[in-house]
Amino acid sequence: MRRLRGALLVLMLLASMPVAGATEGRAAPDCASAALSEVSGAVAVDGGSCLDIDLGVHAPGTVLAFDILVADDAVDVLIFDDAGKAPYDLGQSYRNAMTTPVSTESMLGQQVFHWMVPASINAKSWSMVMDNLAHDGDQGQGDQGGARAQISVQVSVLQDGSLTVVHDLYAVLANTSTWLTEDDGLVLDAGTSIQVEAWALDGSADLAFLTDAQRAAWESEGQHAPDSGTALLDVSTSSTLTWTVPPSLDGVPMHLMLDSGDAIIGGAPPDDLRTTVRLTLDPPMNPTVQDDGNGSTTLLQPLLLDASSTPDRLNRLVDWLWDLDADIDEDNDGDATNDGAWASAKSTSATWNQPGTYTVTVHVRDVDGRTAMAQHQVSVTDVVAPTAKISSLGAEQPVDDGYRLDPEAVLRLSCAPSTDDHRVDVCAWAIDGAPNGQNTTMVASWSDSGEHTVRLTVTDPSGNSDVLERRVVVVDRTAPRLSATSVSALPASVDEGASTVVRVSVDDPVDAADTLRVHWDINPLSDSDGNGVPDDDADLLGEEVQLTFDSAGERAVVITVFDPAGNTDRTVWNVDVNAAQSTSGSGGLIAAGVGLLVVVVVTVVVLRLRRTAPLEQNTTPVPTAEASAEQAKAAEMASIYGSAQQESMTVQPVMTPAYASPAPAAALDPMAQSLLDERAAQDAASMAGLEALVEEVEPEPVAAFEPEEATKAPAAQQEPDVPDAPATSTASSGGRLELPAGLVDMLEERTDGPQ
Known part of the structure; x- marks a missing residue:
């Protein structure tokens, strides 16, 4: 029984082994089927049979890695999609339907290559047929069957990243070349690492980079002739080239050429070739950060951080993350440089609310998930001064520019309302210039009235400061007093026009007497100082004043006393102004009239006496012979030297005896004669005006006789000439009426000479 069970087990194992057997007829091959997992080890394919291996469904662009081993006998390795495999299954011609260059006829040995699924609209199912028979549709080419072959197939899907720009199996005929990159070439950043890998399947390949x-x-x-390090030559098995783009080729288009001839100097001899080529790029990920403030900004002032200058000619970078302070781990993940969120923006606007130096970190991520980071220093300064503000906390009374405070009351002020774009660091107080602490609040009090200045200086941590001053007036609420005794002592009446000195006494329980002001408002109905209060004007100022009333009647004077705090006391002084006594001036007028009448009468008498005087009394005395000679000499001198000479000489006339006949006068020069005529005309006009004042009635003639001795008195005894005096009004001196001096002179001229 045990032997039977063992035999059955052996039969089952043999039945489970994949064996490709011969088919009946060659018109339609009947291939055995197998999954990839079933052929990873050694599988026998008998001569005259075939094995269909399912490669699965693959999308276009998928890269499959093949490792195929064929031993003992050659086979045809044929790759088909669903549509291409149908002719093979029907025994028809299939050579144009098989996929090249991945299919290999008469393969014996090992093949390692990578193949990219060709472009198509949709994903397709793919098969690998191990053909070890003479197919009716092979046109007599390839393996025609024979002995059993041992095969092993391993196929895997490769996951290329976007930086793998070339990855496929290429076939090139001898003495031909092909470009593996697009017509525009590769435009790369300096520092990009390039890796070229090649696996030869048939022949030897040459690969090289060329610029435009x-x-x-x-x-x-x-x-x-390739530049050093830019070519991979005579690749017959597998080889790798790694090259870094130099700065001289930054942004310069480059092309990768695969050559199977002599196009590349120093390469392999011409031959048909099949080779797998994979080109992988590794661009630099060096984020570069710039800002619009040259690395500095101020508090709360936006700063634009920009990383768009980061090298990225392949447009690989997709995400950015900005951390604005590398010293704080906001998300508590153990890394203080990655706080923030990934976003597609290459720039960000940042602000800081505290001064200092900040390390900004930018992270960048590419399409493959690779990341890199860079850091940038930013200096943040505070240039805005704080705003000083004071609030009242105590018993003070706010006014326009400060506070009013009672004596002994407590002044409490606070700087808490002060503001700053960062923070207020210090509040420094001073009272009347003296420091008073650096606290948020300030407390002070005064016992005496007076004015004080409180100064607040607020400073932020950067040293910016602001100053605010407030005036504190300490005032008492006790009013000054007008002394009732002094008020009652004011006179009840004064005389009109008389200057009167009056005085009141004032005092104050708190303020000194010299700080009090006393206003005397003489006209309480008129607001002369324009303060809206008509009866407190300082028409007179002081405790003692001198005043004069210019009109009679009852008057009211308002007296007001002020202390420095504005407290007042007042009283009204009612006073009667007596009219001034009037005086008569009739006596003076009568005396003046009498005096004028006397002057007129005397004047008339004198004129009448002049008219009745003998005509001969007015005759000019006759000069002597000696006088005539002198006059003749004077006339001769005048004719020679002119009138100036004549005027400079003084001739004293010599009086002749009375009643003597006058001697002929010497002729005068014309100027002297005109002066004499002008004087005579003036005298005549003066007399005519005076005579007009006298009535026309002719009084009786009055004879005036003088002793002859008086007439003949020597010239030496005559009174000296008196200069003319200006005419004045008639005056009385010592009870005697005096005539005007001008009138006396005129009378003396008219009566000069013997009478």
Whole structure:
């Protein structure tokens, strides 16, 4: 029984082994099927049979890695999609339907290559057929069957990132070349690392990078001498090239060429080739941060942080994260540099509410999830001064520019309302210039009246400050007093026009007497100082004043006393102003009239006497012979030297005896004669005016006789000439009426000479 069970087990194991057997006829091959998992080990494919291996469904662009081992006998390794496999299954011609260059006919040995699923609209199912028979549709090419072959197949899907820009199996005929990059080439940042990997399947391959200029030169000349480090030559198995883009090629388009001929100097000889090429880029991730404030800003002032200058010619960077303070771990994840959220913005606007130096960290992430970071220093300063404000907490009474306080009352002020864009660090108080502490509140009091200045200086931590002053007036509420005794002593009446000195006494229980002001308002109905109170004007100022009333009647004077605090006391002084006594001036007028009458009468008498005087009394005395000679000499001198000479000489006339006949006068020069005529005309006019004042009645003639001795008195005894005096009014001196001096002179001239 045990032997039977063992035999059955052996039969079952043999039945489970995949064996590709011969088919009946060759028109439609009947291939055995297997999954990839079933062929990872050694699988036998008999001659004249085939094995269909399911590769699965794959989307376009998927890269599959193949590792195929064929031993003992060659087979055709054919790759089909669903549509391409149908001709093979029907025994029809399939060579144009199989996928190249991944399919290999008459393969024996090992093949390692990568193949990218061709482009298509949708994903497709793919199969690998191990053909070890003479298929009716193989056109006599490839393996035609024979002995059993041992195969092993491993296929895997490769996950390339977006930085793998080339990854496929390429076939190139001898003496031809192909460009593996697009026509525009690769435009890379300096520092980009380039890795080129090649796995030869058939022949030897040459790979090289060419710039636009080098490509143009190669196309015209047919050969290219690659720069050092930019080519991978004579690749017959597998090889790798790693190269970094130098600064000289930053942003310069480059092209990758695969050559199977002699286009690249120093490369492999011409031959058909199949090779897998993978080109992977590793661009630098070096975030660069700039700002619009040259690394500095002020409190609460936005600063634009910008990382858009970060190298990214391949547009790989997709996410950015900004951490504004590397010293604070806001999310408590153990990393103080990654606080924030990922976003697509390459820039951000940041503000800080405290001064200091901040380390800004920017993180960047590319499409493959790789990250990098960079840091940037920002200096934040506080340049705005705080605003000083004072609030009242005590018994003080706010006024326009400060506070009013009673003596001994407590002044309590606070700087709490002061503000700053950062914070208020110090409140310094001073009273009347003396420091008074650095606290939030200030307390003070005074026992005496007076005015004080409170000064507040607020400062922020950066040293910016602001100053505010308030006036504190300490005032008493006790009014000054007008002494009732002094008020009652004021006179009840004064005389009109008389200057009167009056006085009141004032005092105050708190304030000194010299601080009190006393106003005397003489006209209480008129607001002369314009303060809206008509009866407190300082028409007179002081305790003692001198006043004069210019009109009679009853008058009211308002007396007000002020203390420095504005407290007042007042009284009204009612006073009668007596009219001034009037005096008569009739006696003076009568005396003046009498005096004028006497003057007129005397004047008339004198004129009448002059008219009745003998005509001969007015005759000019006749000069002697000696006088005539002198006059003749004077006339001769005048004719020679002119009138100036004549005027400078003084000739004393010599009086002749009375009644003597006058001697002929010497002729005068014309100027002297005109002066004499003018004087005579003036005398005549004066007399005519005076005579007009006298009535026309002719009085009786009065004869005036003088002794002859008086007439003949010697010239030496005559009174000296008196200069003319200006005319004045008639005056009385010592009871004697005196004539005007001008009138006396005129009378003397008219009566000069013997009578």
